[in-house]
Amino acid sequence: MVLQKRLDYGFNGYQVPAIPRASRSARGRRGSFRQKVEDKQMCAFELLATVAGKLLQEKESSSDSSNASPGRSQQAIVKDNVKQEQQYEEKVFKVEPNEQGSSDETVLVSELESQGHNQSYSSKDFPIAQNDVSVGLSSDIDNADQSEKAGCAKTSTANNRNELGKFLKVERDSPGYGQSCEVRVVDRIGRQLEARSHKIGNLINGTVRDTFCSEDLMELDNKPPALVGSDSSIEVPKCKDNHIPRGSFPGFRDDEKVVSRDDDENSSGCTQPSTRNMKAFRPSPRLGDRRIRKLLASKYWKVAPKLKDREHSRTDMKLIFHNRKTCYTRQRSQRNSPFKRRKLFGQSSVLTSEGGISNVGISKSPEKGVDGDPAGAASRASSSVSGKKSSFQSRDSHVKLSIKSFRVPELFIEIPETATVGSLKRTVMEAVTAILGGGLRVGVVLKGNKVRDDNKTLVQTGISNDEKLDNLGFTLEPNPTHAPPPMHPEDPSFPVPCDTPHPVTRYPTTPALDSGMSDTSLYPPMTDLGNFIESDHDSVPSPTDSSADKTSQDSRALVAIPTMSMDALAVVPLHRKPRRSELVQRRIRRPFSVSEVEALVQAVEKLGTGRWRDVKLRAFDNAKHRTYVDLKDKWKTLVHTARISPQQRRGEPVPQELLDRVLSAHAYWSQQQAKQQVKQQNETCLLL
DNA sequence: TTTAGGG
DNA sequence: CCCTAAA
Numbered sequence: 293m294v295l296q297k298r299l300d301y302g303f304n305g306y307q308v309p310a311i312p313r314a315s316r317s318a319r320g321r322r323g324s325f326r327q328k329v330e331d332k333q334m335c336a337f338e339l340l341a342t343v344a345g346k347l348l349q350e351k352e353s354s355s356d357s358s359n360a361s362p363g364r365s366q367q368a369i370v371k372d373n374v375k376q377e378q379q380y381e382e383k384v385f386k387v388e389p390n391e392q393g394s395s396d397e398t399v400l401v402s403e404l405e406s407q408g409h410n411q412s413y414s415s416k417d418f419p420i421a422q423n424d425v426s427v428g429l430s431s432d433i434d435n436a437d438q439s440e441k442a443g444c445a446k447t448s449t450a451n452n453r454n455e456l457g458k459f460l461k462v463e464r465d466s467p468g469y470g471q472s473c474e475v476r477v478v479d480r481i482g483r484q485l486e487a488r489s490h491k492i493g494n495l496i497n498g499t500v501r502d503t504f505c506s507e508d509l510m511e512l513d514n515k516p517p518a519l520v521g522s523d524s525s526i527e528v529p530k531c532k533d534n535h536i537p538r539g540s541f542p543g544f545r546d547d548e549k550v551v552s553r554d555d556d557e558n559s560s561g562c563t564q565p566s567t568r569n570m571k572a573f574r575p576s577p578r579l580g581d582r583r584i585r586k587l588l589a590s591k592y593w594k595v596a597p598k599l600k601d602r603e604h605s606r607t608d609m610k611l612i613f614h615n616r617k618t619c620y621t622r623q624r625s626q627r628n629s630p631f632k633r634r635k636l637f638g639q640s641s642v643l644t645s646e647g648g649i650s651n652v653g654i655s656k657s658p659e660k661g662v663d664g665d666p667a668g669a670a671s672r673a674s675s676s677v678s679g680k681k682s683s684f685q686s687r688d689s690h691v692k693l694s695i696k697s698f699r700v701p702e703l704f705i706e707i708p709e710t711a712t713v714g715s716l717k718r719t720v721m722e723a724v725t726a727i728l729g730g731g732l733r734v735g736v737v738l739k740g741n742k743v744r745d746d747n748k749t750l751v752q753t754g755i756s757n758d759e760k761l762d763n764l765g766f767t768l769e770p771n772p773t774h775a776p777p778p779m780h781p782e783d784p785s786f787p788v789p790c791d792t793p794h795p796v797t798r799y800p801t802t803p804a805l806d807s808g809m810s811d812t813s814l815y816p817p818m819t820d821l822g823n824f825i826e827s828d829h830d831s832v833p834s835p836t837d838s839s840a841d842k843t844s845q846d847s848r849a850l851v852a853i854p855t856m857s858m859d860a861l862a863v864v865p866l867h868r869k870p871r872r873s874e875l876v877q878r879r880i881r882r883p884f885s886v887s888e889v890e891a892l893v894q895a896v897e898k899l900g901t902g903r904w905r906d907v908k909l910r911a912f913d914n915a916k917h918r919t920y921v922d923l924k925d926k927w928k929t930l931v932h933t934a935r936i937s938p939q940q941r942r943g944e945p946v947p948q949e950l951l952d953r954v955l956s957a958h959a960y961w962s963q964q965q966a967k968q969q970v971k972q973q974n975e976t977c978l979l980l
Numbered sequence: 981t982t983t984a985g986g987g
Numbered sequence: 988c989c990c991t992a993a994a
Binding site: 878879881921922925 | 988
Binding site: 902905928 | 981982983984985
């Protein structure tokens, strides 16, 4: 039996792609990418942490002074806050101290430790934990000043708990897109800590996402599709040639140009319909072997029942259990069927719903927030949290904004009853990580309309107008650049929740639509599918976001980010003891394109079976995602495919001509191998 | 790390 | 595609 738990973080509606994860180091140069990805995780966490911290600050400053008494533990403060207002806890992931009672430093992280993860995390390493508990110190922040700074999330580290966080400030008269706009990082009294110029177009990437990912983003966003054209001949491995005494398969046409196939894009681009982007994001195939399905479904949004039990209420994760027996059993029973098994690939994925955009309640007055999403009730619940009145006086031509909250969509998690609490925790953690890890960007909504023109200044847009601030909202949006590829529309492996009360596969809807704002360019259409994309990472072929100019950088504005130590951040995921069964994500399925098959066949004709490394080097050296094992497997399936009737074949049809060559080459090389063995046997016999 | 095969 | 025994 499976229980489905609904987790309501009090956030709602943004979509986050799953986190591509390198399955193993030996698979090639994925380390760097993984690092980047995980950096992004941290970014997202940072963002959340900031919001949480900010809310805590405001909460505290608005509540009676007793909370701020220096003598009280931060934990106590937090708890009081939570106790006082249910909504409040929805802003924070977790506010209770870890069970070990070890102060307030470890929170979520402690769950990892208790599950056999050796690494110890401190709040320093874990932004969320850190912020959750540290904001209690914010009482020493001047309220007025703080509100002016609009987002000075206090951060603290294990070593320096009183260190003030930085925040970004966007100069009012920002130049247009493509030009630089100054972003100042200042402390609460306005001292400039950092100053740097950001291209406006990249501002969000450089701020909300994180300052440290911008490079990566630019790399992905701006790098023109690397054309690994067929003219880039591959160099045949040196000293390997003497390895080819066996000769080539007669049918091999050696005069053919040996090309370096980088069919990354081929397999990705060509097979990815442009509609892919309309389907919201495609969840990660599998988050582990556990039969756990996590999905986000805005349709399920409800105001989570308030738990009376204080202990429960201290956690902001509310679980609602439903029976999901059929789902589980079906998964198991289908496991051995290759055909049905395809459906399993996405079973435990985190899904996001079309309600993917979450409104950021930003307001001058507590009750006012931009709330365009259908989950209005829940939204209000969380956005109504406001402490004091924020002062938005535009002194020195700066716009001051106070973001009340971000909302996270509901999380659905399916986990066997027999699962341990620890695994549940990890599951939730993974879900959260998956949600946040895919990269987010911020959109700006003014009076219900999406502000798309990044070139406009705040003044022109009216954002500097105090009145309009009431109608200003931010949205968290998935970053298409990092979104995993949606499955083919017809792909049955698309994760379909089995028996959820409501259909969950509502991908076609654009998040923005659900939120009342249409943003068709939210998912830029694929550009030039024929292009080759360099893929030295495991990420899914991402749309070569050429249209990322407008919407993807909608909001260069005014979102504070916490100041975290990059080092600390980078550490967290890396130290997670990779429990293969749970953490290692299955590589995304990337069917071989015909051209890839062609290259493979040709290489095998030349080199024979049994030298897959050479085949790889020869024909797939640039296709980083094709390992020699993959090639060997593909050849295996090709042989099989060639032997079965065309009616039984599935997937993209391979030209019969190729299949014939497969059979020929296979027969030839099998014979050669047999001869080789006979020869060796004779030799050994002679020696004996 | 590669190969070779079963899953 | 994954997992692994063997080489």
